[in-house]
Amino acid sequence: DSARYSTLPDAMPLVSQHVPEIPYLAVAVHYAGLPTAGAHGWVRVEAESGTWPASAVTPGERLYRRVAVAGWHHSAVRLGQELDAWARRTHADAVVVAGDAWAGNVLVRRLPHALRDKVVRVGGTIATDSRRALLEPQLGSVFRGRIAAHDRDLADIFIGRRALGGPVAEGLAAVVAALQRGQVSALLLNGPPAPALRLWTGPLPTQLALTEEELVSCGVRAPREEAADEALLRALVGTAAELVVVPEEELRLGGGIGALLRYADAGTSV
Numbered sequence: 001d002s003a004r005y006s007t008l009p010d011a012m013p014l015v016s017q018h019v020p021e022i023p024y025l026a027v028a029v030h031y032a033g034l035p036t037a038g039a040h041g042w043v044r045v046e047a048e049s050g051t052w053p054a055s056a057v058t059p060g061e062r063l064y065r066r067v068a069v070a071g072w073h074h075s076a077v078r079l080g081q082e083l084d085a086w087a088r089r090t091h092a093d094a095v096v097v098a099g100d101a102w103a104g105n106v107l108v109r110r111l112p113h114a115l116r117d118k119v120v121r122v123g124g125t126i127a128t129d130s131r132r133a134l135l136e137p138q139l140g141s142v143f144r145g146r147i148a149a150h151d152r153d154l155a156d157i158f159i160g161r162r163a164l165g166g167p168v169a170e171g172l173a174a175v176v177a178a179l180q181r182g183q184v185s186a187l188l189l190n191g192p193p194a195p196a197l198r199l200w201t202g203p204l205p206t207q208l209a210l211t212e213e214e215l216v217s218c219g220v221r222a223p224r225e226e227a228a229d230e231a232l233l234r235a236l237v238g239t240a241a242e243l244v245v246v247p248e249e250e251l252r253l254g255g256g257i258g259a260l261l262r263y264a265d266a267g268t269s270v
Contacts, residue, residue, distance in 0.1 A: 021051045022148050024094045025087050026135040027107070028126045033069060035102035043067045043103045047083060048134035049090045052143045059133045072106055080111040087115055093149045095119045096142055098126055098135050151244045154186050155251045158260055167264035171254040172197075172228070173210060179235040180206050183261045186242040187232065190256040197228040205238020 030044040045067070050060040063086075067075040087095060095111075095118045097104050108119055122138040133139065147155070161168045169178040176199065178184050200212045202220035208231045209215045215223040236243055241259075248256075 021054060022094070022143050022146065023049070023051050023090050023092045024096055024139070024143075025049055025083060025090070025092045026133070026139065027083065027095060027097045027099075027104075028134060029097065029099035029104040029107060030126070031069070031100040031103040037070055037073055039069050041069050043069055043072050043100075045079065045107070046134055047086070049086060049092065050133055050139075052139050059131070062134065072103065073110075076107045076110045080107060080115070084112045084115045087118070092118065094142065096122055096135055096138060098122045098124065098138060147244075147246060147250070151246065154242070154244050154260060155188065155246045158188055158258060159251060161260070162258075167261035168258060169261060170258040172257055175232075175257050175259045176208055176210060178259055178261055179208060179232070179239065179241075181265075182206055182239045183263060183265075184236070184239060184241045184259045185262045186244055186260040187236055188244045188246055188251070188253060188258045188260070190246065190248040190251075190253050193228040193232065193257070195227065195229075198225050199228045199231040200224065201226050201231045201234070205235045208232075208235055 026048045028046045030046070031041070033039040033041040043066075045063075045065040047063040047065075048060055063082075065075075065079060067079075083095070086092075095115060097108060097119055098121070104121070108116060108121075111119065120142050122135065122142060124138050127134075127136065158168055160166070162170065167183075169175045169184070172193075175184070175187065199208050199210065200215050200223045201208045202215055202218075202223055207215060207218070207220050207223075209218075209223075212223050212225070233243070235241075246253075251258075
């Protein structure tokens with residue numbers, strides 16, 4: 001934690017530590033009989049939509065199904081279609097499946113291909129407390145350290161553009177120059193800028209620079225020296241740009257900072 005006086009709100013530490021909300025479906029398949037459709041008994045399925053980690057506090061919509069083992073193969077097709085429609089409606093990034101291996105395999109093999117690719121199988125005890133998120137203990141191990149699909153897409157776009165010399169900026173100087181021109185559509189960080197890093201700012205969100213002299217030369221009267229994280233966040237809000245925090249092991253950024261640009265021009269430094 002930190003505390004300091006400033007003319008700008010110190011929100012970057014909170015924003016950069018925020019865990020991206022990841023939409024998912026959790027599916028628990030209960031069965032304790034022989035691994036064959038010729039057995040007697042029932043397969044019970046619970047499924048719940050949620051957004052990690054918020055669902056740990058407020059569980060989402062839950063589905064219950066009870067199917068005779070003899071009809072499980074056929075019923076799993078219909079259930080798979082139902083889960084697919086649900087996942088599309090909630091934009092689920094992952095389908096976390098736990099429970100009996102045989103009955104779970106029957107269901108997973110009958111999911112539409114696009115949904116099957118999102119399946120993550122987990123073990124562990126299935127809690128029965130409906131006041132908690134379904135598979136809550138397992139969700140943390142699946143999603144901890146993972147970024148949301150949208151953020152991952154932006155990181156992939158950055159990697160592709162950088163490889164082709166496309167419209168990106170990398171390093172503090174290049175990113176600040178792009179923010180001055182309102183070019184940045186998304187700012188990518190490996191982590192919050194160092195507390196000692198400073199920028200000079202004016203009254204407008206796009207008025208930020210590495211030196212006081214640069215702002216004065218642009219007609220800014222009495223520039224202020226501010227923490228870089230505060231100035232960057234203010235520029236993002238003022239220019240309607242996104243912020244993505246991406247682990248360094250997934251995307252190493254020069255100086256820990258980069259940006260996707262809305263456009264490139266002669267003044268763009270890539």
